[in-house]
Amino acid sequence: MSIVLRAPATSVAPELVLRPWRGDDVDAVLEAYRDPVLRQWTRFPVTTSAEARAFLRRSRQGWAADRRFSFAVLEATPDGERLVANVLLKEVTPGRPQAEVGYWTAAPARGRGVAPRAVDAVSAWAFARFAAGGLTRLELMHQVDNLASCRVAEKSGYAFQEVLPAYPPFPRDGHRHVRHRP
Template sequence: MSIVLHAAPTPSAPGLLLRPWRVGDAGALLAAYQDPVLRNWTQQPVDTPSDARAFLRRSRQGWAADRRFSFAVLEPTPAGERLVAHVLLKEVTPGRPYAEVGYWTAATARGRGVAPRAVDAVSDWAFARFAAGGLARLELLHQIDNPASCRVAEKSGYVFQEVLPARPPFPRDGHRHVRHLA
């Protein structure tokens, strides 16, 4: 998979590189999931090397099926690159007018505009790639008690649409934010 996306730098943050996950990302993935805040919001924690391999395998399978696109988000460092986030485009089906975007941000990257820039880059890519197949709307869902995700949605051009009632596996009500094809 040779897809690589870029998010431009800001005055206070470097540019970002978004690409499909690689086998060599397992260690960085495990390290990111040590964060209790990330673990609080995830349904499938990555606790072991086996969990990391399963995450990476699901990522490859999603790309191969052309329905689920999982991006590692990296920023440059003097030593190379550092994992700062993950953005996922899921439920892409030909003829279906909507899909969902999800994301998480590593602890070291929070509050620096990483998530909005990465979500924006994947959203633009999704519309460019799938609009001809009918994609016209992207949804970003989060639990109501996660105000940081509301801010990310708004900064990424996703407009609050509605409150969703709690349903398994989500223990609390949620928000649906929507971004339409421009």
């Protein structure tokens, strides 16, 4: 797929490149999921090469169905590029005014503004790409005890809307944050 988004560099982090996941991202996915903090907040942790390939296959299937769009977020390093995050736009349906944004951040990228910049880039793309289909609202949800995700939502323009009751498979109440199309 030829879609590539960019988020500008900051004083503490280089430019981000967001692109659809590729088959050769297996090792990067496995490395990111070795982080216990990431596994704590993820519904479906990836622990084997087979699970990483399934993750990448689902990503390709989502793009092909034009309903679920998962972006690998990369930053430049002296040796090439490094995976720093994943941002996902899901539940995109023509005529439906809202969709959901999700994300995770790899351990080495936390605390440098990577997630808010990546979420902002995908949000802007989503509103531009799906405006004709009626998309006017994006939601970002997280468990109430995930304070970092609350900060990411706020920094990327998602206003707190409400507390959601716990609902399996999520063991705790959650927050719903909302961003409206400009």
